[in-house]
Amino acid sequence: MTKRLPFSSLDDAIDAARSIWWNQVNVLGWLEAFSAHPRIGDVEALRKKFSSGWAAGEQSAALTTANEKVLQELADWNMRYEEKFGHIFLICASGKSSHEILGELKKRYTNKATDELRVAAEEQQKITELRLIKLGVWQSKDSSDQGIEGGARVTQAVLRPPITTHVLDVSLGRPGAGIDVKLERCVAGEGENSRWDFIGSSVTNSDGRCGQLMEISDHVQAGTYRLTFETGNYLLRTQGEGKPVFYPYVHVVFQVQPHQVSEHFHVPLLFSPYSYTTYRGS
Template sequence: MDSKMEEKDFLACCGSKKFAEEMTSSGPFANLDQAIDAARDIWFNKVDVNGWLEAFAAHPQIGQNPSAKHPSDTSAQWSKGEQSTALQTATDSSLQELSDWNARYWKKFGFVFLICASGRTASEILAELKRRYPNRPIVEFEIAAQEQMKVTELRLAKLFSTQVKAASISTQNPETAAKKAGEDRVSIIGAHLTATSEASAGKTPQISPRTRPPITTHVLDVARGSPAAGIEVRLEMWKGNQPRPLFGQEDEGGWVLEGSSITDKDGRSGQLMSMIDALNPGIYKISFNTGKYCPSGFFPYVSILFEIKESQKWEHFHVPLLLSPFSFSTYRGS
């Protein structure tokens, strides 16, 4: 896109001033993917510990109304939308429990509990808070940084969507712009009605083509605080006689290679499978040759198994690896 975004726009996406300054100087960006690539590099390689803490501090406590004090603030409005599912599903008792656990978390780690709350219920968030609470501070700090990046990517998408719409309307004369706005509202309402009627009729709504492979990964070296380059990655799908590999027999025959790659300087694996619209439901496995990357480490290789259900075949699955010589973790990203 041609219009140059301002520092305040990027500050709304991530509360680190260093991040906003670097993004502003790196722009303008031709598209969202280019902006996200720059954002990841800046966040993990150029923003220091103080910048991470500054970004964490910009987030409200989960369960609070973030726009109560600053109703016109873009970041607060976005945060309110991201927490909408949690707030809608919360009860007085669950909100109180969230508040109590947030206070315990703050006392232990020194920063707000950070999670990409979009689409998550209050009970899901509370369960994740309790699960992460026993973590060592250095581990939790890294997880919080990863969650911040998820939030930043969502907000960059919102920012680009807003900018594109504004640019489109600004190039039209007032009469055409008004007509276009009306058409957009009708299109949105019509899309919702179509999706609802198709769902009630048992039909699959039409999905727009993908812009990236449906399964992706990246590797972050937690011990060094940097992307892990040069790691061999394999993606396989289970196609054995059993519907799924039995527990204890996960490494027996039946796995079919979908693709392989090597992580680049940003820790990303490149294309592991073909650009397809609908995934085949089933069990998938991503394997990482961690022993070659870290010969002195505890893990000769790491394999992550996950299941994609029929209802999820149109979704995107980002399954990263957070690695240190003696531990690793993963999550489902976006």
């Protein structure tokens, strides 16, 4: 990758990464890349994996949704996986809950070794592309700026999806963590007769911020969108047993006008057991 610098765009950098990974890196290189990831060998190692560096952001949904039982089951299944395949279980976990990761681990455990090696390599490539996006810069060939080697200019890349959200529990004065969030777009009808297409889902992390709900892009399709927050399960956890749940879920419906398709829409939820509000943030 460094020998090919500068890249004219983020897409060019990703295309180069794909070409190198699939055409120039052999199986030993794949295994070397796998081994650089933290193992899910025991509960403590799993916690450390989810709490440091870029892995923290990529694994935040899993960390938020993992209890001791799920963490232990993940560790146990990872040991079985490594004994069978000879390398760690690798998955691009961005936005995935601990239950989703565990389900995928059990499913992939039934693969043949040759098939699973290919799947793991595909997951490694996803992680590489995600981190290229997070790096947030590419080098442009047509710049005259000599401040960077080769006359390349550093340009800011698109770092986030066009629709994002977070949740604040105003009754407790802290982020609303572990809340399932779903994003949909209206494709037909109005009111009760509306038909909604699913776009994506995630879980709020310890900061109350929701993981990726849609593809990272610098534009969004015009139309009517709906965010659904599964507040009922959250209230059951935070209020304690015996207290009634008034809001089992919250719908936030908003519109993106044709002249706004290049704008970013951050739509937070301020929530308490008996009230909520929302606004367009930045």
